[in-house]
Amino acid sequence: MVPWQRTCAGENFALPHGSAVAANQPTKNRVLSSLSNFAQRLAALIRGVHPGSVSVRRPGEDSLASPSAGSRSLDGRLPESFEALALELFALQFETNDPYRRLCIARGRTPKHVGCWTEIPAAPTEAFKDLDLTCLTPKERRVVFHSSGTSGQRASRHFHCPESLTLYATSVQPWFQQHLLGDIDVSLGGQSIALAIHQVSLTPAPDAVPNSSLAYMLGVLDAHRGGRDSVFVGRLRSDGFWTLDFDALHAALQRSVSANRPVLLMGTAFNFVDLIDQFESENIQFRLSPGSRIMETGGYKGQSRALPKEELHARLVGHLGIPEDHIVSEYGMSELSSQAYDHSILKCSEKDTGAPVRGIFFFPPWARVRVISPETQSEVSEGETGLIQVTDLANVASVLAVQTSDLGIRRGDGFELRGRAPTVEPRGCSLMTA
Amino acid sequence: MSLPALPNLFLADLGSGLALRPETLRDACFALRQNREHWLAGQRTRPLLEMVAYTAEQWLQPDYGYRVRALRDGPAETGFPATTLARGLDAFFRSLSLENLEALIVQDLGDSRRLDDFTSTVAEARGGRTSLARGPILLAHIAAGNLPNPTLFSMVLGILLKSAQLVKCPSRSSLLPRLFAHSLAHTEPKLGSCLELAYWPGGDERLNEILFHEADCVTATGNDETVADLRRRVPLRTRFIPYGHRLSFAYVSNELLSTYSIKRVVRDAGADITAWNQLGCLSPHVFYIQEDGVVSPEGFAELLAVELAAREAAEPRGDLSPDESAAISTRRAVYEMRAAVTVGAREPFRGENPFREAPGQIRLWKSEHSTAWTVVLESNLLLQQSCLNRFIYVKPVRKLAEALHHLEPYRHQVSTFGLGAVDFRAVELSRELAHWGVPRICPLGKMQEPPAPWRHDGRPSLGDLVTWTDFES
Secondary structure, three states: OOOHHHHOOOOOOOOOOOOHHHHHOHHHHHHHHHHHHHHHHHHHHHHOOOOOOOOOOOOOOOOOOOOOOOOOOOEOOEOOOHHHHHHHHHHHHHHHOHHHHHHHHHOOOOOOOOOOHHHOOOEEOOHHHHEOOOOOOHHHOOEEEEOOOOOOOOOOEEEEOHHHHHHHHHHHHHHHHHHHOOOOOHHHOHHHHHHHOEEEEOOOOOOOOOOEHHHHHHHHHHHHOOOOOOEEOEEEOOOOOEEEOHHHHHHHHHHHHHHOOOEEEEEEHHHHHHHHHHHHHOOOOOOOOOOOEEEEEOOOOOOOOOOOHHHHHHHHHHHHOOOHHHEEEEEOOOOOOOOEEOOOOOOHHHHOOOOOOOOEEEOOOOEEEEEEOOOOOOEOOOOOEEEEEEEEOOOOOOOOEEEEEEEEEEEOOEEEEEEEOOOOOOOOOOOOOO | OOOOOOOOOOHHHHOOOOOOOHHHHHHHHHHHHHHHHHOHHHOOHHHHHHHHHHHHHHHOOOOOHHHHHHHHHHHHHHOOOHHHHHHHHHHHHHHOOHHHHHHHHHHHHOOOOOOOOOEOOHHHHHOOEEEEEEOOOEEEEEOOOOOOHHHHHHHHHHHHOOOEEEEEOOOOOOHHHHHHHHHHHHHOHHHHHOEEEEOOOOOOHHHHHHHHHHOOEEEEEOOHHHHHHHHHHOOOOOEEEEEOOOEEEEEEOHHHOOOOOHHHHHHHHHHHHHHHHHOOOOOEEEEEEEOOOOOOHHHHHHHHHHHHHHHHHHOOOOOOOHHHHHHHHHHHHHHHHHHHHHHHOOOOOOOOOOEOOOOOOEEEEEOOOOOOOEEEEEOOOOOOOOOOOOEEEEEEEOOHHHHHHHOHHHHHHEEEEEEEOOHHHHHHHHHHHHHHOOOEEEEOOOOOOOOOOOOHHHOOOOOOOOEEEEEEO
16 A cells, blocks of 8 residues: 555645646636645745744733733744735635625625724634535535534535645644644754654544545644654444544554554544543553653544543543643644644643643634634633634635634633534434425 | 512522432421321312412512512523513413413313312213322422423422422522422412422432432423433332423414514514523424415514514513523524525526535524524525524425424424414314324414413323222212
């Protein structure tokens, strides 16, 4: 089998300007080439952000009082401001994304009327289920990411083209690096430690589940780290659910322990519940090597029993011997192209500098979150609960402003996750006849 | 008005922070049975009816202390604003008249003295038989939290049946059942001695088990999973009466969609949607509007939006939890998007049609800067349950059968159909609804105001609780 990363990741998909395709489709392509140009520029900007150089404003910190803490923005760190980039992308998406344009018109907020990134109309995540919410023509849609949903529920569909995928791959890496591998000091020979980490993904491999943005993301990370004996131990069942290949998982963990290599274990919350259930029933416990870590991404969606996060983490600590502060939660979804993390794994030297903030998610500088009052639709004050809205510049081929149905508490420039608002239930019913 | 604090008559008066011990619950059940034996079991029905009817009349007086407390403390404890509470409680207590209560007994048991003596109906007399009906000795109610009147009514049924009663109060609020119990005890302290109210967490199996063994009949109201779970735990000898999740709807026939009657129809529809903020099983999820009236379904929806806005000014819905308002906001966003795209669709799409399935006609009316009310006009007839708190769907149909066809998966869950139709049509439509399986059909504006003798979920409420003794002579 050809390793997946060699077929996809790292390949430069960008169409050269003025290609034959561009020449044949003058109107549409003019905008599309602007979109791909935007994607390339943003990717270049992101590559310029060095891991560790981005600081975020923590709750309670006054950015005015301590300008050195820096409010989390591209401004000053990158040559172009978030605002300018957001407005530019909004105008491009307004042109090319037909359903989104109609939403903007209905709300009376077109590029002519919008002067600030916070005024850009957000499309609800639910709309990705109803509509082809995309700037791409059917021909240009190379990959589609589906939301994981229970059978019978319609999944969201987020279309990507080669350029948007390249941007996706570019944007995944630095923020992940900062949060999951930030404790490894590259300058002190950490590069080899980072590479020595054994990546074990609990999802199926990306080529087995080409519509999973999470599997794609893990594939990108894997490729970036060179893909040295990393494994995907998830399997796709015939009913569409994911399951774990315990033999493969067990063997992988065993191998790392024998070689005294740290493990980077990544998967969804329900993957980890499956893992715990199996380990408990077989009374298995591992003491993974020091430096081992977990990235867990939320969401159960009916695939396993739901465990409260604290309990899940406590059991992972017990079964794998990974310290609590080495379990990082990720917040991401198929409708977005950037991810938020709830804390960073710190270097030993950093641990003494105050209590680490846990449970508060921050997006990278190219995506900003606003917590919106469901009652008034305006941004809530610090410490209040509302719906999470993300403006993600990396969502280049669909809509940059996405209104989720997740509830969160506003904490500085980040948010604390509260749960999910009940959304529109699945329509129809197997009993129904037309 | 300052009122003295309520005395601690009931366990629930001690607050939900109190951890109820199993012995306490067992002792309470024992005392309840004793008190019943000493007094309630020997009472005749008529004076008991009078006590209930008298108490209900008192509740309708604006300065009655328990009512004043309910309207003062209710908003914080129940989430309903005072105006909504007052309207709901008034309708409920008005229905508890002496005549209505007597009618309930006659209807369910055939004779108003059935619970006192051997009596017979004509048919029974012809067979040479007389019968006496007996209520449970200890009747327990597991109450739900959405609205108070089903719990209050269950308590009334227990009194008519001369049963000692234990009410397990809902987690969210015990205020109204407690105030009602206090008011009954105020009318007749001995009545209060046969009543107990307590709170414990739903998952406390030990306490549930004690209750199910001590009581000889248990009613349970709640969502289907909770009720099904309780049913599994009730021993065979204990009668179990489940009240699960129910859905209600309304239908307006074309002859009422005239410029003459539309005003009243819309006003009544508004009353049904705002009563108890739409949170009860008897509140409508959807208004089905017949298409060929003078006023179109769209016209109806538009007028309904105006009506809901006016009602919001007079009788505001009140604040919601972030979860509740997020449910409305998220749902609105979906329809706003669909509506924007379909309205825009009058111009051709630039590429291909972006919808995965045609959404049909959609329009949305909503309160600005709040989630106070929402009207969604949607031609797609597949049922989408409302997220409630004054969020209503309006769907055009050619005829009633079309609506029922799409409600097929929920046939056994329907409670009430509010019916807007002129008399001759109403009879015809009611027959159709009855044969299909709707247990209650009522005029618009009355959906949340069932009369005391109504058959809850199509079952005789008193009749299901009694046990008979037949005397064959």
